[in-house]
Amino acid sequence: MAKFEFPPSILSRPVWGRLEARSGKSHLMIADAEGAEAILDIATPELMENTHIIYIPKGANHADKLRALAPAQFYEGPSYDASVQRIRRVLSGAHMGLQVYLTGTESLMGQAMRETSTAGIPHSAVQTEHRGSVARRMQCVHCKGITEDVELDPFVCSHCGLNLFVRDHYSRRHAAYQGVCVDAEDHGNIPEPKGIYE
Amino acid sequence: MTIQFNDETFRDDYSFRNSEWAIKRFPFPFHEDSYMYSVNMEQHRGGPAGSVYEKRFDVDEHYLAEMKDRALVLDQDPLRCQSLPHMTLAGWDLLELIMECKSEDYPDLFELHRNGNTWRWVNKPMGIDDTFTFLDETTLPYGPMEYITRQAQGDFAVLDQRDDMLWMDAGMITTQADWSLDFDIGMNFFEWHAPVPLAHEKGIFIRALKFLLNIQQGAPARRLNWTMTVNPLLDTSPENYHKWGIQKTELSPENIGHKQHLRVELQTFYRLPRSNALVFPIRCYLCNFQDMMTMPKWGRRLHRVIRDLPDELATYKGFIDNKPMMLDYLSQFDDGQPTSPGIWPDQETEPPLQK
Numbered sequence: 001m002a003k004f005e006f007p008p009s010i011l012s013r014p015v016w017g018r019l020e021a022r023s024g025k026s027h028l029m030i031a032d033a034e035g036a037e038a039i040l041d042i043a044t045p046e047l048m049e050n051t052h053i054i055y056i057p058k059g060a061n062h063a064d065k066l067r068a069l070a071p072a073q074f075y076e077g078p079s080y081d082a083s084v085q086r087i088r089r090v091l092s093g094a095h096m097g098l099q100v101y102l103t104g105t106e107s108l109m110g111q112a113m114r115e116t117s118t119a120g121i122p123h124s125a126v127q128t129e130h131r132g133s134v135a136r137r138m139q140c141v142h143c144k145g146i147t148e149d150v151e152l153d154p155f156v157c158s159h160c161g162l163n164l165f166v167r168d169h170y171s172r173r174h175a176a177y178q179g180v181c182v183d184a185e186d187h188g189n190i191p192e193p194k195g196i197y198e
Numbered sequence: 199m200t201i202q203f204n205d206e207t208f209r210d211d212y213s214f215r216n217s218e219w220a221i222k223r224f225p226f227p228f229h230e231d232s233y234m235y236s237v238n239m240e241q242h243r244g245g246p247a248g249s250v251y252e253k254r255f256d257v258d259e260h261y262l263a264e265m266k267d268r269a270l271v272l273d274q275d276p277l278r279c280q281s282l283p284h285m286t287l288a289g290w291d292l293l294e295l296i297m298e299c300k301s302e303d304y305p306d307l308f309e310l311h312r313n314g315n316t317w318r319w320v321n322k323p324m325g326i327d328d329t330f331t332f333l334d335e336t337t338l339p340y341g342p343m344e345y346i347t348r349q350a351q352g353d354f355a356v357l358d359q360r361d362d363m364l365w366m367d368a369g370m371i372t373t374q375a376d377w378s379l380d381f382d383i384g385m386n387f388f389e390w391h392a393p394v395p396l397a398h399e400k401g402i403f404i405r406a407l408k409f410l411l412n413i414q415q416g417a418p419a420r421r422l423n424w425t426m427t428v429n430p431l432l433d434t435s436p437e438n439y440h441k442w443g444i445q446k447t448e449l450s451p452e453n454i455g456h457k458q459h460l461r462v463e464l465q466t467f468y469r470l471p472r473s474n475a476l477v478f479p480i481r482c483y484l485c486n487f488q489d490m491m492t493m494p495k496w497g498r499r500l501h502r503v504i505r506d507l508p509d510e511l512a513t514y515k516g517f518i519d520n521k522p523m524m525l526d527y528l529s530q531f532d533d534g535q536p537t538s539p540g541i542w543p544d545q546e547t548e549p550p551l552q553k
Contacts (some may be wrong), residue, residue: 012385012392141378141436144277162440169393173384180436184443185519 004134010166013144024099027051030112034132035104036062043069091119100126108135110175139176152180152193163190203262205300214430216489224485225250226541227422227462231502235397237405254299264351264383265418271372271433277380279344281368288356289343291470293479296346321349352481366390373432375425394511415469423463426517430484449520453491454527455488493543494551
């Protein structure tokens with residue numbers, strides 16, 4: 001699958017990188033959906049000997065390929081929310097020299113990145129690579145509710161029901177972009193939704 | 199002078215009014231007939247008697263009403279006041295700074311009595327007389343930052359300094375020009391300013407950061423910033439934008455004079471002694487167009503500034519749709535006469551309107 005090139009944006013918007021295999025005592029790879037392909041691209045038998053993979057398929061079909069890499073530990077989670085306790089436990093037991101690899105959707109990378117910084121993992125030991133959906137995790141600035149997998153702009157807040165436009169302003173603490181009421185100055189005038197990058 | 203505190207509101211019936219005294223001392227933000235972003239910093243070392251620059255933390259006729267409005271905002275949305283765990287010491291620094299400044303600058307209104315770490319704080323206008331132990335949070339009804347900023351006009355952003363960077367790690371933000379503390383908390387200086395157009399390209403934030411990182415104890419700095427607000431609404435927060443945004447469309451040629459307000463922020467910057475944090479008070483002053491037009495110089499200048507403002511800025515500041523109506527109104531007060539340099543109204547020397 002071709003990698004999506006995000007257009008240039010404002011300075012709060014995260015810039016994702018490209019994974020490379022690094023030397024380290026142990027490796028933690030957290031991926032969702034097409035992020036599996038980024039892991040497959042860098043995997044070697046030596047790397048996998050000390051690697052723990054946490055994978056959330058989100059409907060994608062890559063779990064068997066990852067399992068076939070024979071990592072030291074492999075966990076397939078049904079959702080990020082179901083996996084986050086495990087991620088925290090793994091990070092709390094991490095030793096110096098751990099290398100972290102985050103790949104897949106922005107939502108997955110943003111939330112897992114928040115866990116790594118809360119756990120005190122130096123940011124220089126965390127790599128990212130975006131793969132797959134360009135949908136965003138959005139915080140409604142009005143009700144504070146999070147709406148996942150937002151592909152269209154504007155969209156309806158899944159909590160308060162307001163019509164929100166999608167900003168590029170991003171909070172790493174919320175691991176979310178900001179959604180702001182689109183018809184505050186002209187009630188009911190909702191532009192036709194289109195893809196965020198269209 | 200003794201300040202007469204107004205009984206007024208910044209919401210619903212909007213009974214907020216500026217007295218003649220308040221109009222005369224309004225911090226008109228344009229020192230010339232045009233405006234563009236700049237790092238317009240200067241030392242905050244007093245100013246002309248009676249001006250908003252004179253005292254370190256200006257107290258004016260709106261004090262009690264503003265504190266009442268803040269309490270209302272916090273009741274509805276406690277997330278407007280947040281402090282990350284490592285910022286408590288900076289909160290004590292801020293409490294000390296405000297108590298010292300206010301008790302020294304307004305001894306008839308505020309008193310601070312210190313006996314070791316046992317402090318007694320008297321705020322006469324608000325009817326507060328509290329004794330507490332400095333640096334012991336359990337002796338105050340709120341955390342130190344929240345306690346003192348419930349008694350001080352203006353928003354307060356408390357910025358941690360580390361890795362040659364400033365971080366928005368605490369704040370009391372209830373009168374903001376459309377930015378969310380809850381969203382921006384924890385961001386660095388470039389991140390929280392990311393949505394501002396044009397200024398990044400002009401290198402404004404790189405230079406401003408350099409300046410701010412070097413602010414020393416006892417040498418505060420200040421600058422003015424501005425935007426436009428329809429109705430004297432202090433809480434122009436993004437959180438409530440879906441409620442107040444519609445008010446921008448309620449402007450008409452008949453009501454623009456009293457409904458349209460120039461919103462000026464007196465931003466000051468103080469280094470805090472124990473935490474090495476930087477506190478960034480953002481004090482908001484509102485003045486409607488018709489009151490501003492009583493100063494002929496301001497009438498001439500405001501028209502020219504708004505007329506020549508780049509559309510990107512009018513859009514960012516949220517008044518692009520109302521700009522033509524503003525210009526229709528303001529042009530009545532511009533007779534083409536030259537204006538004197540500087541922000542002061544120069545009432546005695548500027549000629550009356552020749553129209």
